[in-house]
Amino acid sequence: MNANYFTASLTLFHEDGSLDFESQEKLFDNLIENGLDGILVEGSSEFFAMPMVQRREMAKFAIKKVDHRVKLIIGTSHMVADxxxxxxxxxxxxGADAVMILPPYYFKFGAEALLQYYDRLASAIHGPIYIYNFPDNTGYTIPPATVLQLATMHPNIVGMKDTVLAMDHTRELIKVVKSQIPTFEIYSGFDDNFAHNLLSGGNGCIGALPNVVPEVCAAWTKAFRENDLVGIAKGQQCVDHLMDLYAMRSPFLPVIKEAAKLRGIAATSASTFPMPNATVEDDAKILKLLHRQGIC
Known part of the structure; x- marks a missing residue:
């Protein structure tokens, strides 16, 4: 079975707020060497608190270092369309392979407004676009019928990341959009939905867990490609436990960063203000969880 596992990459900082390019390169190399299929940069990882000059700096670095070894998507979301x-x-x-764009946030927009919004963007952007649906953070969801309209109007709208806990919206996307445009890519945003997504006819996952356990996620993908039912079940059960990383605090991002630090991937778990820092108590929970899954 065809399966793709992309990483929603962390953006790594020094304590003073500057970009930690040394750790970032180490993270990219670790993901690629472990067999992940692609990397999303600046998806949800603190783009909202980064000045545009820093966002461009991060994008330029990622394009240079990933160097087409895997697919690279850059999150370009902003509240100003231009x-x-x-x-x-x-x-x-x-040199990025594609960009990914959230709908506007703060106010809730209906189907007609969303159609106009992405229509304007897609008409002016000269390359592949992924729509990013994240209702927990934007306050509303993008209807599947609207996605189908947009993908029909604009061939450069090539896919969607659907970050929802339950699979009902993603399943509807697959039924409505992929039935008409089979090449349209639909990814789940939470790692534990990877298998359900694929079995429903989707393309896989763009999740955060590979930042911490790339070997687990790559092995799970390999099991799908080889129709290894035992390996698929093992991957699901392991990831189901590792999803506790998302639940340790809200927002979950500092915990994922701290886990990457504890595994020796990142030098610090520093975040942009006002993102909170992980705590000593978080460390104990993270280490206990990783050790329980046989991850050192």
């Missing part, structure tokens, strides 16, 4: 268009074309011109 900034999205400019940043997206900058990334695509520099």
């Amino acid at each position: 900034e999205i268009i400019s940043f997206s074309n900058y990334c695509l011109d520099a």
Whole structure:
């Protein structure tokens, strides 16, 4: 079975707020060497608290270091449409494979407004676009019928990351959109939905767990490709336990960063203000969880 596991990559910082390129390169190399299929940069990882000059700096670094070894998607979400268009074309011109864009947040927008929004963006961006649906953070969801309209209108809208806990919306996307446009890619945003996504006819997952356990996620993908039912079940059960990383605190991002630090991937777990830092208590929980799954 065809299966793809992309990583929603962390953005790593020094304590002073500057980008930690040394740790970032180590993270990229670790993901690629362990067999992940692609990397998403600046998806949900603190883009909202980064100035545009720093976001462009991060994108330029990622394009250079990933160097087409795997697929690279850059998150170009912003609240100003012209900034999205400019940043997206900058990334695509520099060598990114695609960009990913959230709908507007703060206010809730209906289907007609969303159609106009992505229509304008897709008309001005000269490369592949993934829509990013994350209702917990935007306050609303993008209807499957709207996604189908957009993908029909704009061939450069090539896929969607659907970050929802339950699979009902993702299943509907698969039924509505992929039945009409089979090449349209649909990924789940939470790692434990990887198997359900694939079995429903989707393309896989763009999750955060590979930042911490790339070997587990790559082995799970391999099991699907080889129709290894025992390996698929083993991967599901392991990831089901590792999903506790998401539940340790809200937002979950500091915990994922701290876990990457504890595994020796990142030098610090520093985040941008106002993101909270992980605690000593978090460390104990993270280590206990990893050790319980046989991960050192």
